Amino acid sequence: xxxxxxxxxxxxxxxxxxxxxxxxxxxxxxxxxxxxxxxxxxxxxxxxxxxxxxxxxxxxxxxxxxxxxxxxxxxxxxxxxxxxxxxx
Numbered sequence: 001x002x003x004x005x006x007x008x009x010x011x012x013x014x015x016x017x018x019x020x021x022x023x024x025x026x027x028x029x030x031x032x033x034x035x036x037x038x039x040x041x042x043x044x045x046x047x048x049x050x051x052x053x054x055x056x057x058x059x060x061x062x063x064x065x066x067x068x069x070x071x072x073x074x075x076x077x078x079x080x081x082x083x084x085x086x087x088x
Contacts, residue, residue, distance in 0.1 A: 002051035002080075004044040011058060011087040013051065013080040021045050048076070055079040058087050 001021045003014045005028075016024070028043050046054060056079065059071050064086045074082070 002046045002048070004046055004051060004054055005041075006044070007041045008039045011083055013055060013083050015076075015080070052076060052079065055083050058083055062087060 001016060001018050003016050003021050003024050005012045005014070005024070022045075025043050025045065028041060032041065044054065056071050059065060059079070059082055060068055064082060065071050071079070
C-alpha cells in the first residue's frame with residue numbers, strides 16, 4: 001500500500017502497511033479539524049498500479065525528466081524518490 005500525501009503544492013510518497021496507511025488517514029482527519037485547513041491537504045491510499053500511475057503523471061506533468069521513456073522504465077523506488085525530491 002502506498003500513501004500519497006498532498007499538502008499545499010507538495011507531494012510525498014511512502015510505502016507502508018495497510019494499518020499504517022489507515023493511521024495516516026486518521027491523523028490527517030484529526031489535524032484538519034485542529035488546524036482549520038491552513039493548507040489544502042489530502043491523502044490518497046493506492047495500490048502498486050495506481051501509485052505508479054499517479055507518480056508517473058506527476059513527474060511527466062512537471063517535466064522532471066527529459067524523456068517520457070525514462071519515467072516509464074523507472075522502478076517504484078526511483079519514482080518515489082523523484083516525486084519526493086522534485087514535487088515539493
